[in-house]
Amino acid sequence: MRDSTTHQRSRYQSLDALTFVASTSTTFEFAIEGGGALVIEAHAPGLFRLSTGEAGTDRALDLAALLAREEPVGEATLEPMAGGWRIRQGEDVLSVYADPPRFAMHRQDRLLFCIGDEGRAGIGTGVDEPGWMLEIPLHDDDGIFGLGESQLALDRRGEHIVSDDPDAHALPLAWSQRGWGLHVNALGRVQHRIDSEPEEAGYFIEVAERRLDVFFYVGEPGEILSQYSQLTGRAGQPPLWSLGPWLRQAPQSSVEDLAASATQLKQSGFPIETLCMDGPAAWDIKGKQAFEWDASRLPDARAWLAQCKAADLKICAPGFPGVLQASEAFEELEDRGWLLTNDEGLAHVFEGVPATRNQPFGLLDLTHKDVYNFWCERNRQLFDDGIDAIACNAQLDIRDDVQARNGASGARLRELYPMLAARNLFDAAAWNKVPPEGVVWHRDTFPAAQRLPFVAGPTVPNTWEGLAESLRAALTTGASGVPVQSHEIGSQDMPLDAMTPELYVRWLMVGVFSAHFRFQGLPALLPSAFDEATQARVRTWLEWRYRLIPYVLGAIEDAARNGLPVQRSMALSFPDDPEAQAYESQYLLGPALLVAPLLESGDEVTVYFPAGEAWWDLATGWRYEGGTAWTFPCPDGHVPVFGRDGHILCLGTGGRHTGEFNSARLLEEVWLFGMPQVSPTVMRNKIRVMQMQGSSYIKGLEGLKIVPSEGLEVKRRGAEVRISRAR
Incomplete structure (x- = not known):
C-alpha cells in the first residue's frame, strides 16, 4: 500500500x-x-x-x-x-x-x-x-x-x-x-x-x-x-412492528412453508412479527408496464397475504427495478427510453442476478422523473395488496459504459442508483403516513444512507468470529451515521457445524440488545432445533426484547434529532477514554445501557466501566465506579448489562406481539440508575426530568412502577414523582 x-x-x-x-x-x-x-x-x-x-x-x-x-x-x-x-x-x-x-x-x-x-x-x-x-x-x-x-x-x-x-x-x-x-x-x-x-x-x-x-x-x-x-438528512421513521423478531425464508422452501414455520414457532412460545421472503423478486414488470405477482411462487398472492394478516404476521417481499430481457415490457420500455443505456443508445442488458432468477435484464432509469414516479406508484399498489415492507438490493457493479438519462455513468451511477432505488421504495412505503414511516430492507450503502434507517447485516460464518464480525459491522455502520443495522441470527448460507447452543444464545442476545435482528428459516437455525434448556433461555431473552421495544424505538426516534445510532461503540460514546476504546466489543444500546456480550466460548467476561460515571448492574443492582474493570460470571446464557448513572430505563409491558401493545399504555416499569438527571429515551412518551434542591422531579410517570437504585426514595406528588436521597 x-x-x-x-x-x-x-x-x-x-x-x-x-x-x-x-x-x-x-x-x-x-x-x-x-x-x-x-x-x-x-x-x-x-x-x-x-x-x-x-x-x-x-x-x-x-x-x-x-x-x-x-x-x-x-x-x-x-x-x-x-x-x-x-x-x-x-x-x-x-x-x-x-x-x-x-x-x-x-x-x-x-x-x-x-x-x-x-x-x-x-x-x-x-x-x-x-x-x-x-x-x-x-x-x-x-x-x-x-x-x-x-x-x-x-x-x-x-x-x-x-x-x-x-x-x-x-x-x-x-x-x-x-x-x-x-x-x-x-x-x-x-x-x-x-x-x-x-x-x-x-x-x-x-x-x-x-x-x-x-x-x-x-x-x-x-x-x-x-x-x-x-x-x-435524518432518519425516516420505522413502524412499531418492525422491531419485533423477523423470520427469513429458508432456501428451497415455499412461502406456505415460511408461514407454517412462523405459526409453529409462535405456538411454541417464540414470537415472530414479520415474514421476510427471500429472492428472487416476488413480482415482474409485464407488458403495458403492469406489475404482476410471480404465479410460480404466489398463485394467489392476495389470499396468502390476507391469511398472514389474519395470523398477525407482517410481510417483507423482495422487489427489484429490473425488467427481464425476455419479457414483453423490455422492448416497450426500451422504446420509451426508460431503461439505462449502453454506448449505442440501446437498453443495456445486464447479466442475471438472483433477484431475476439469473436471467438477463434491463434496469429502470430512475434518474428519469417519469420512470421514478412510475416505479413508486406501482410499488404503492403492492402495499395496497397487503405487503408491509420491500426488500431490494440495487447496488450493482454497473459498467462504466452504462449511462442514465441525466448523464450519470461509471462511479457516479454506481453510487446514485442504489440511493434512488431506496428512496423510491421508502416514498412508496410511507405514502399517506404522517409522520412518514416505512421499512426498506437492503444491504446497499450510498451517500445520506441514514435517511433510510434499516440496513441488513452481512452474511458471516456460523462461528464465534462470525458473531464478532456481525457486531463490528453494526458498530461501524452506526459510526458512519446509519441508526439501524440488523443482525442475522446465524447464516443459512454458511456451514452449520460450529453453531452450538451456547453460540446460538450468545448470538441472540446481541440481537435482542440491538436495533433489530432476524431469525433464519433453516430448521437447524431455529430455536426449536435446540434442547429444552436452550429454548427456555431463548424465550426469556425474547420476552426481554419486547420489554425493550419502547426504549429501542425511542433511540431510533432520537436519531432523527441527534443523528446517533442505536448501537454505539466506545470510541463514539467515550472519545476521551482510551481505555474504554480498547474494549471494542462493548457498546452502548441507546444512551442508557452498557452491553458487554460474550464473543467467545466461556462463562465469564471482563467489563470496563467508562471513566467519569457510575454504572449499575441490571441483574443485581450493584453499583460500579467508572474507570475500573471487573470480571463477571455469565452462567446459563446470562449477558452483563449495566445502567448509566443519572439515566432512566423505561420498560414496556412485553407480550408476544406488538399488536398486543396498548398504545395508550406502552410502559410498565421505570428503572432508575442513581439520581435521575437525564430525560429518558422512550418512544412517543413525554417524560421530563428536572432537578431542584438536591432532588429530581419527574413528570410523565403516571401509573408506572418505579424501581429505584439503592439509597434513593420515591415519593409521588400528584402527576409528579420526587426522587431524593434516602434518609
Missing part, C-alpha cells in the same frame, strides 16, 4: 498560491494563482465547507440533492496572520496558509488536524486527469472511524476504501476521536487510503471530480454525527 500511495501522490500537483478576494459573514473567497477559485464557508457552528473547481458538471447531476441543507447558517470573521488568514467561528479557527496552500483546524487553541504540513501542501489537483487529493497527517493515537461497514475493525487505519465498490459498503463520513471529521460531498469515486505509509502516518483522499466539495467537522463524535445528519 505504501508504494501505491506514493504512486498516487505523483499524479497530483500542489495547488498554486492563494490570494484573498472577498468575504461575507459566511463565505470567504480566494483566488488560485494558476486560475480558479477556492471558497470556504462557515456552514454551521462546528462545520466548515471547502469547495473549488468546476461546479457546472456536478450541478448537472444535482449534487444538492445529497444535502438536506444547502445554504450556510454559520457566521465567521477573517483575521490576517503571518503567511495567511484565520477564519474564526466561535471557538473554532480554520487557519489558511497561502503558499503552499495548507489548512489547520483548532478548537480553543488546540490543534485538531491539518491538511498538509510544514513546507508541503496538503491539497492538490490532477496532472493528467481531473481530480483532487487531500492529505492529512495523523498522530500515532489518531483513530479513523466511520466510512461505512467493516467486519474487521472499528478503526479503519490500514485500509483502502473505494466509495463505488459495491463490496466495500462504503459511506462518506469519517471522524477521529481527537475531535474532527470530514465528508466529501460527491457522487464520483472517492478513495480513502489511511495510514498508508508506516513511517509517515497519513490519511490520503482522492476525489475523481472536477470540483472538490468537502465538509470539515469540529467537535465530539456525537456532535459530528448530529451536524452530519442535519446537513445530509
Whole structure:
C-alpha cells in the first residue's frame, strides 16, 4: 500500500498560491494563482465547507440533492496572520496558509488536524486527469472511524476504501476521536487510503471530480454525527412492528412453508412479527408496464397475504427495478427510453442476478422523473395488496459504459442508483403516513444512507468470529451515521457445524440488545432445533426484547434529532477514554445501557466501566465506579448489562406481539440508575426530568412502577414523582 500511495501522490500537483478576494459573514473567497477559485464557508457552528473547481458538471447531476441543507447558517470573521488568514467561528479557527496552500483546524487553541504540513501542501489537483487529493497527517493515537461497514475493525487505519465498490459498503463520513471529521460531498469515486505509509502516518483522499466539495467537522463524535445528519438528512421513521423478531425464508422452501414455520414457532412460545421472503423478486414488470405477482411462487398472492394478516404476521417481499430481457415490457420500455443505456443508445442488458432468477435484464432509469414516479406508484399498489415492507438490493457493479438519462455513468451511477432505488421504495412505503414511516430492507450503502434507517447485516460464518464480525459491522455502520443495522441470527448460507447452543444464545442476545435482528428459516437455525434448556433461555431473552421495544424505538426516534445510532461503540460514546476504546466489543444500546456480550466460548467476561460515571448492574443492582474493570460470571446464557448513572430505563409491558401493545399504555416499569438527571429515551412518551434542591422531579410517570437504585426514595406528588436521597 505504501508504494501505491506514493504512486498516487505523483499524479497530483500542489495547488498554486492563494490570494484573498472577498468575504461575507459566511463565505470567504480566494483566488488560485494558476486560475480558479477556492471558497470556504462557515456552514454551521462546528462545520466548515471547502469547495473549488468546476461546479457546472456536478450541478448537472444535482449534487444538492445529497444535502438536506444547502445554504450556510454559520457566521465567521477573517483575521490576517503571518503567511495567511484565520477564519474564526466561535471557538473554532480554520487557519489558511497561502503558499503552499495548507489548512489547520483548532478548537480553543488546540490543534485538531491539518491538511498538509510544514513546507508541503496538503491539497492538490490532477496532472493528467481531473481530480483532487487531500492529505492529512495523523498522530500515532489518531483513530479513523466511520466510512461505512467493516467486519474487521472499528478503526479503519490500514485500509483502502473505494466509495463505488459495491463490496466495500462504503459511506462518506469519517471522524477521529481527537475531535474532527470530514465528508466529501460527491457522487464520483472517492478513495480513502489511511495510514498508508508506516513511517509517515497519513490519511490520503482522492476525489475523481472536477470540483472538490468537502465538509470539515469540529467537535465530539456525537456532535459530528448530529451536524452530519442535519446537513445530509435524518432518519425516516420505522413502524412499531418492525422491531419485533423477523423470520427469513429458508432456501428451497415455499412461502406456505415460511408461514407454517412462523405459526409453529409462535405456538411454541417464540414470537415472530414479520415474514421476510427471500429472492428472487416476488413480482415482474409485464407488458403495458403492469406489475404482476410471480404465479410460480404466489398463485394467489392476495389470499396468502390476507391469511398472514389474519395470523398477525407482517410481510417483507423482495422487489427489484429490473425488467427481464425476455419479457414483453423490455422492448416497450426500451422504446420509451426508460431503461439505462449502453454506448449505442440501446437498453443495456445486464447479466442475471438472483433477484431475476439469473436471467438477463434491463434496469429502470430512475434518474428519469417519469420512470421514478412510475416505479413508486406501482410499488404503492403492492402495499395496497397487503405487503408491509420491500426488500431490494440495487447496488450493482454497473459498467462504466452504462449511462442514465441525466448523464450519470461509471462511479457516479454506481453510487446514485442504489440511493434512488431506496428512496423510491421508502416514498412508496410511507405514502399517506404522517409522520412518514416505512421499512426498506437492503444491504446497499450510498451517500445520506441514514435517511433510510434499516440496513441488513452481512452474511458471516456460523462461528464465534462470525458473531464478532456481525457486531463490528453494526458498530461501524452506526459510526458512519446509519441508526439501524440488523443482525442475522446465524447464516443459512454458511456451514452449520460450529453453531452450538451456547453460540446460538450468545448470538441472540446481541440481537435482542440491538436495533433489530432476524431469525433464519433453516430448521437447524431455529430455536426449536435446540434442547429444552436452550429454548427456555431463548424465550426469556425474547420476552426481554419486547420489554425493550419502547426504549429501542425511542433511540431510533432520537436519531432523527441527534443523528446517533442505536448501537454505539466506545470510541463514539467515550472519545476521551482510551481505555474504554480498547474494549471494542462493548457498546452502548441507546444512551442508557452498557452491553458487554460474550464473543467467545466461556462463562465469564471482563467489563470496563467508562471513566467519569457510575454504572449499575441490571441483574443485581450493584453499583460500579467508572474507570475500573471487573470480571463477571455469565452462567446459563446470562449477558452483563449495566445502567448509566443519572439515566432512566423505561420498560414496556412485553407480550408476544406488538399488536398486543396498548398504545395508550406502552410502559410498565421505570428503572432508575442513581439520581435521575437525564430525560429518558422512550418512544412517543413525554417524560421530563428536572432537578431542584438536591432532588429530581419527574413528570410523565403516571401509573408506572418505579424501581429505584439503592439509597434513593420515591415519593409521588400528584402527576409528579420526587426522587431524593434516602434518609
